[in-house]
Every structure is written in structure tokens, then in C-alpha cells.
Amino acid sequence: MPELPEVETVRDGLERLVVGAVVRDVEVFRDYSVRRHDGGPVAFRAELTGQRLAAAVRRGKFLWFPLEPADAPPPPGARSAAALLAHLGMSGQLLVRSGTDPDDFRHPHLRVRLHLDGAPSDARYVDFVDQRTFGYLSVSDLVPVPDGAPGGLGSDLAAVPGPVAHIARDLLDPYLKGGAEGRDDLARRVRRRRTQIKRALLDQGVVSGVGNIYADEALWRARLHWARPTDRLRVADVHRVLDAAEEVMREALAQGGTSFDALYVNVNGQSGYFDRSLNVYGREGEPCRRCGTPIRRDPFMNRSAFTCPVCQRAPRAT
DNA sequence: CTTCTGCCCTGGGAGC
DNA sequence: TGCTCCCAGGGCAGAA
Numbered sequence: 001m002p003e004l005p006e007v008e009t010v011r012d013g014l015e016r017l018v019v020g021a022v023v024r025d026v027e028v029f030r031d032y033s034v035r036r037h038d039g040g041p042v043a044f045r046a047e048l049t050g051q052r053l054a055a056a057v058r059r060g061k062f063l064w065f066p067l068e069p070a071d072a073p074p075p076p077g078a079r080s081a082a083a084l085l086a087h088l089g090m091s092g093q094l095l096v097r098s099g100t101d102p103d104d105f106r107h108p109h110l111r112v113r114l115h116l117d118g119a120p121s122d123a124r125y126v127d128f129v130d131q132r133t134f135g136y137l138s139v140s141d142l143v144p145v146p147d148g149a150p151g152g153l154g155s156d157l158a159a160v161p162g163p164v165a166h167i168a169r170d171l172l173d174p175y176l177k178g179g180a181e182g183r184d185d186l187a188r189r190v191r192r193r194r195t196q197i198k199r200a201l202l203d204q205g206v207v208s209g210v211g212n213i214y215a216d217e218a219l220w221r222a223r224l225h226w227a228r229p230t231d232r233l234r235v236a237d238v239h240r241v242l243d244a245a246e247e248v249m250r251e252a253l254a255q256g257g258t259s260f261d262a263l264y265v266n267v268n269g270q271s272g273y274f275d276r277s278l279n280v281y282g283r284e285g286e287p288c289r290r291c292g293t294p295i296r297r298d299p300f301m302n303r304s305a306f307t308c309p310v311c312q313r314a315p316r317a318t
Numbered sequence: 319c320t321t322c323t324g325c326c327c328t329g330g331g332a333g334c
Numbered sequence: 335t336g337c338t339c340c341c342a343g344g345g346c347a348g349a350a
Contacts, residue, residue, distance in 0.1 A: 001343065032327080061344075090343040091328085109328090132328045167345095195321065203321095204345070212343070292349065302324080303343075 001090040005208035005252035007061050015056040016123045017096050021119035022070040033111035034161050047139045051222035060170045060208025064161050082141050085161045089134030097125040170209035171246040187238040213281045216306045218245035220280045226305040227264040243253040280306040
């Protein structure tokens, strides 16, 4: 499934291959894949057609393209008022297509297809493919972010789509990354919560882009148990797990590859990272790579939490 | 206000 | 073999 590093790889690829293109037409094959949008798929198509994709921006796992009318280009420096917003959910892909016959590559789970003109590459279509339909597209108004500071990789805009307004920055954000001014404040906010550390890591209002997999991997690296109460953690513990989460994501991003030949493959959402690099997630019963103890799986929020019971000592009361 | 639960959806795989 | 059921996941609405 696309985690934050995959979404960033997709953003980077789309920035290179399709930003600047104009949407000539839109096909919606499944209404449910266009959500959070007044007027539904019909309005979605109308609002998107004739718009230029002016940039590719990401915050957490949200990805968006600020829009500009193609027939009335705004003056330089003007800000977009709306954006095409995408969330890939757990199975979404944005596939860049360059062929001339679109029927040649009609994926069985194709939900939405954008027809493009004038891309900076040979791209002709962007296909939104999503098997499990947890992902969606919409056109959303851009709203100022409350804290005003620039945010989102790929942009210095201080505005985000409405549905993203309550989503915190992520650990690759220039304002929040290791050593940046916002990092200490994030650690303080984590410790101010009265919950378990893994719940805080997954809370999109605290920090975004950390999913179930990376939460477990980061906690294993930081040798912290998922149930540790946030308000009783030491500051250094919180920093250690945040650093670990950023590190895991940067390693995955590096493995995504950056060569141009690989670009189409990477835009298409493949990573290969998870096949070899996971230390605890999905490894129940397999030996911990640090101490050999069998990895344990606990039920957690109708999901799972994977830990090494020796490296990550459970708190007294769970 | 903060914290937490249940739900959305599909198809692969396990179990019978 | 074919059927049923469970599971995965992020983020949201609404309850506590």
C-alpha cells in the first residue's frame, strides 16, 4: 500500500511528467472514487476540464495539484483558488500513460481517467486506479493554513485544500524535519497527549503520514513499546521515535530510486522496499533482528501492533 | 475541548 | 470445487 515515501515518489514523478499540462477531459468510471465534492462526479468533471495542473504538492499522504484556468492565465505570483486533491487510500495509484490508444491500457480497477494536453513529457493520460476504493479524488478550495508557515513538499504555498486544513505537517516537511524549528514543538505536543505513543503517532492532527507499518518500525528502532503513555515518556524518547520514523521514511524514499528510466515505474507506485527492510511489521513469530526473540502481535485499534517483547518492554498496565 | 469506536470498501486467502 | 468469512488500511463522523 502507498505509505508516505511512495506518495512522495508519486508526487515527484507527477511534478516532472504532468505539471503544466491542461486537463482536456475527465472520465469517471466509478462515482464513489470522487468524494468530498459538492455536485459529485458531474461537477468534478466540469470544474476540472480546462484547468492547468500548476504544481504537485503533498502533505502526509494527501497529494494535490493547484489549478489555474488554461484560457485565462493568472498573473505571476497569483495563488490558485482550488486544487485537484487525491488520497490514494490503501490501494490507489496514479498511473501516467503515454500511449495513443487509451483502450490499450484500461486497468480492471480504473476509476478515473484524466485526458491531458501539453504535458512536459509524452504523458497523455493520468489514470486513477484503486482496487479497494478507499482512495478518492476531488476538486477542493484552497484555504489558508492556521499557522501560516509554509508547508508541504513541492510548494511554498501557505494554503491547503479544505479537507487537509486539519492535517498536521509530516516528518519530511521542511518546517518539521529533524533539526527544523518545528520539531521540538512537535515533541512537546506528543507529550501533552494523554494516550499511548502509537496512537499519538497515528493521530493526523499531531503529525501526518505515519501509518501502521511505519509506526511499528519506528517504535522498534526506538525500543519503545506501542502502549507507553505519552505523558510519561522522556523528551529524549519522543525525539528518538520521531527521528526513527523520519529515518525509516527517508530510507524508503531513497530506495524508490531517482533515475529517469525508473521514473515511470516509480510514478506507478512501486517500491519494493517492504520486501526486505521491515523489522517487525508482519513478522509475528519470526526472530527479532536485534535479539532473536520471536516477534509478537497484539490487537490494536482493530488492527495489529508488532513488537519485540524483549527490545520493547511493555508498560506495567496495558 | 480531548479521546476513542465503528464504519467505509474490495478481493485475496484461509477454512470448511 | 465452491462457498463463507475474515482481514488489511487511513481518515472521518459521532459518541463518550
